[in-house]
Amino acid sequence: MGDSQGQLKREGFSSGLAIFFATLGSAVGLGNIWKFPYLTGQFGGGAFLLVYFSCIILVGLPVMLSEFYLGRSTRKNVVGAFDTLRSGTAWRYTGIMSVLAVYLIMFFYSCVAGWVYLYLFKALSGDFAGITAAVAKDQFASVVVGPWSPIIWQVIVMATVSAILIMGVKKGIERITKTLMPLLFILILLCDIRALTLPGAGAGIDFLFNVDFGKITPPVILTAMGLAFFKLSLGLGAMVTYSSYFTHDNNLFGTATKVALSDTLVSMLAGLAIFPAVFSFGMEPGAGPGLLFMTIPLVFSQMPFGNILLVAFFFLSSIAATTAMLSLVEVAVAYFVEEKGFGRKTAVIINAIVILVFGVLAALSADSSALLGQYTIFGKGFFDFFDYVSSNILLPVGGLLIAVFVGYLVNPAELRRELTNDGAIPAVLFEAFYFIIRYITPALLILVFLNSIGVVKL
Ligand code: PFF
Numbered sequence: 001m002g003d004s005q006g007q008l009k010r011e012g013f014s015s016g017l018a019i020f021f022a023t024l025g026s027a028v029g030l031g032n033i034w035k036f037p038y039l040t041g042q043f044g045g046g047a048f049l050l051v052y053f054s055c056i057i058l059v060g061l062p063v064m065l066s067e068f069y070l071g072r073s074t075r076k077n078v079v080g081a082f083d084t085l086r087s088g089t090a091w092r093y094t095g096i097m098s099v100l101a102v103y104l105i106m107f108f109y110s111c112v113a114g115w116v117y118l119y120l121f122k123a124l125s126g127d128f129a130g131i132t133a134a135v136a137k138d139q140f141a142s143v144v145v146g147p148w149s150p151i152i153w154q155v156i157v158m159a160t161v162s163a164i165l166i167m168g169v170k171k172g173i174e175r176i177t178k179t180l181m182p183l184l185f186i187l188i189l190l191c192d193i194r195a196l197t198l199p200g201a202g203a204g205i206d207f208l209f210n211v212d213f214g215k216i217t218p219p220v221i222l223t224a225m226g227l228a229f230f231k232l233s234l235g236l237g238a239m240v241t242y243s244s245y246f247t248h249d250n251n252l253f254g255t256a257t258k259v260a261l262s263d264t265l266v267s268m269l270a271g272l273a274i275f276p277a278v279f280s281f282g283m284e285p286g287a288g289p290g291l292l293f294m295t296i297p298l299v300f301s302q303m304p305f306g307n308i309l310l311v312a313f314f315f316l317s318s319i320a321a322t323t324a325m326l327s328l329v330e331v332a333v334a335y336f337v338e339e340k341g342f343g344r345k346t347a348v349i350i351n352a353i354v355i356l357v358f359g360v361l362a363a364l365s366a367d368s369s370a371l372l373g374q375y376t377i378f379g380k381g382f383f384d385f386f387d388y389v390s391s392n393i394l395l396p397v398g399g400l401l402i403a404v405f406v407g408y409l410v411n412p413a414e415l416r417r418e419l420t421n422d423g424a425i426p427a428v429l430f431e432a433f434y435f436i437i438r439y440i441t442p443a444l445l446i447l448v449f450l451n452s453i454g455v456v457k458l
Contacts, residue, residue: 010075011168011169011170011245012169012170012245012246012247013169013170013173013174013245013246013247014170014174014247015247016247016250016251016255017178018174018177018178019242019245019246019247019250019255020255020258020259020262021174021177021178021181021182022173022174022177022178022242022245022323022327023239023242023255023259024177024181024258024259024262024263024266025173025176025177025180025181025323025324025326025327026233026238026239026242026323026324026326026327026328027231027232027233027259027260027262027263027324028181028184028262028263028266028320028323028324029109029233029320029321029323029324029325030109030112030113030116030317030320030321030324031227031230031231031267031324032231032263032266032267032270032320033270033274033292033316033317033320034270034291034292035227035230035231036227036231036264036267036268036270036271037208037267037268037270037271037274037275038271038285038291039223039224039227040052040208040267040268040271041207041208041271041275041285042285043215043216043220043223043224044211044212044213044214044215044216044220045207045208045209045210045211045212046209046210046211047211047212047213047215047216048215048216048220048224049264051216051220051221051224052224052227052228052264053264054224055221055224055225055227055228055444056228056232056260056264057436058436058440058441058444059225059228059229059399059440059441059444059445060228060229060231060232060234060260061256061257061260061433062403062433062436062437062440062441063229063232063234063235063399063402063403063437063441064232064234064239064256064259064260065252065253065256065419065433065437066402066403066405066406066407066437067234067237067238067239067240067243067402068239068240068243068246068252068255068256068419069243069252069406069410069415069418069419070082070085070240070243070402070405070406071239071240071241071242071243071244071245071246072243072244072246072248072250072252072418073085073414073418074244075244076244076338077095077237077240077241077244077331077334077335077337077338077339078095078098078099078236078237078240078241078331078334078335079092079095079096079098079099079335079339080095080335080338080339081095081237081240081244082094082095082405083095085405085409085410086405086409091405091409094398094401094402094405095237095335097394097397097398097401098235098236098237098240098331098394098398099237099331099332099335100394101235101236101390101394101395101398102236102237102238102328102329102331102332103332103354103355103358104386104389104390104394105236105328105386105390105391106325106328106329106355106359107355107358107359107361107362107382107386108359108362108366108383108386108387109321109324109325109328110154110157110158110161110325110355110356110359110362111150111154111359111362111363111366111383112321113154113157113318113321113322113325114150114151114152114153114154114156114157114363115143115144115150115153115293116292116314116317116318116321117153117156117157117318118143118149118150118153119293119297119314119317120311120314120315120317120318122139122297123297123307123310123311123313123314124311126307127139128297128298128300128301128307128310129301129307130301131297131298131301132298133294133298136294136295136297136298137294139294139297140290140293140294141367141369143293144366144367144370145367145369145370145371146363146364146370146371147364147370147371150363150364150366151360151363151364154356154359154360154363155356157321157322157325158352158355158356158359159352160322161322161325161326161329161352162329162348162349162351162352164176164322164326165326165329165330165333165344165348166344166345166348166349168344169245169330172326173326173327173330176322176323176326177323177326180319180322180323181319181323183316183319184266184316184319184320185266185269187312187313187315187316187319188266188269188270188273188316189269190309190312191273191309191312191313191316192269192272192273194273194277194303194305194309195272195273195274195275195276195277195280196272196276198276198277198280198303199280200276200279200280201276201277201279201280202276203276203279203280204272204274204275204276204277204278204279204280205272205275205276207275207279207285208268208271208272208275219451222447222448222451225444225448226391226392226395226396226448229395229396229399230391230395231263231267232259232260232263233324233327233328234395234398234399235394235395235396235397235398235399235402236328236331236390236394236395236398237331237398238327238328238330238331240331241327241330241331241334242327242330244334248421249421249424251421251425252419252421252425253419253425253429253433266320273313274291274296277296277299277300277303278291278295278299280299281298281299281302283295283298283299292317296310296313297310300313329348329351329352329355332347332351333347333348333351336350336351361382361383362382362383362386363383364382365381365382365383365384366381366383368381393449396445396448396449397449399441399445400442400445400446400449403437403441403442403445404442406437407434407437407438407441407442408438412434415430415434416430416434419433
């Protein structure tokens, strides 16, 4: 498949470094700051990491490479990619499902990102000085119940994401991720140094890295697999869309491996910043999503240089959330521009409005005492419904369809040519990939899917 397909004006990333930071920007998100370290600590520390790495190798990297193939070989958005390779078939609906999944994730992700922005603002205004546990809890409860502040901050989040996206792939996504991702590393290291030098920090390190193989049960393995998926932004075309902007000589195996390793490193650094502090101050590590918002301000405000660290922490969390959202919304924007003929600016604005209209439902239902907290769809509040359907159903199904498509329907010679850059990359890597994507990845994904909808109980 040719590089430009006659779309001479199509934008793209300018270098390998830009590709790395943009892709890492998509992977590093709210999942790193909270979900990964907490699950690692709870489910066996080093042993869980081992399982997580196996999931990355057997499912994460193969699906990521498949998405890279779809995007870079066709130079199209996720719907256009399927249409190009199998035109006139129902496969385009896999792409449409991806766009739908993006919306569902954005409805609640933009809401949580709004809380993060608000907490950055509160940290900058010195709102957390001398707070007690009760005050921290009240502050979070009032944010979640709203009704106005979660909506206003969600609007600010969407305005920020939209402004960056309107600037385009190079001047927007590339410039922002190349500037902010290194900054995010520096800020995490700053928080790490402070947290690790606290008295009693060792308990936090133990929590994260203590190897306990006894905790590795089938449901934990499935959790690790789901996490690998969400962490690497797989199953909804984000990597298809970004790779459609990759340079033709980029080493796709190298990019996928570097991104997976760096994303894991950021997650562990986040864990090392959070858990030693949580333990040092005798807090509860299993506080759920509220940990970020209730415990962190309390813990950091009690230590020397605490407020600077709080600002640093919520700033890096805002960066992580924002760069992840760029990749999510870009999936829908590229679709509207390329398939529906919208101008880029119009596409961004319309998508932001759609996300906000439904996102408000999430913002007002994140807690049962919130304005819409009592309304349910299939027994779940809006916030939980959006999260459940996207993470537990659409992502694994999307991943499975992508694996089957690339493993069985794509011309193997063409696949090999694209993934090895015309033979420049060792064939053995391709052979390993091709075996895994055909036989192992689909089997594991079917298991995860059946488990997540409750058909198989492991
Ligand atoms: N990988 C992001 C995180 O860890 O928070 C979440 C995400 C971003 C999922 C982009 C899916 C996606 F397409």
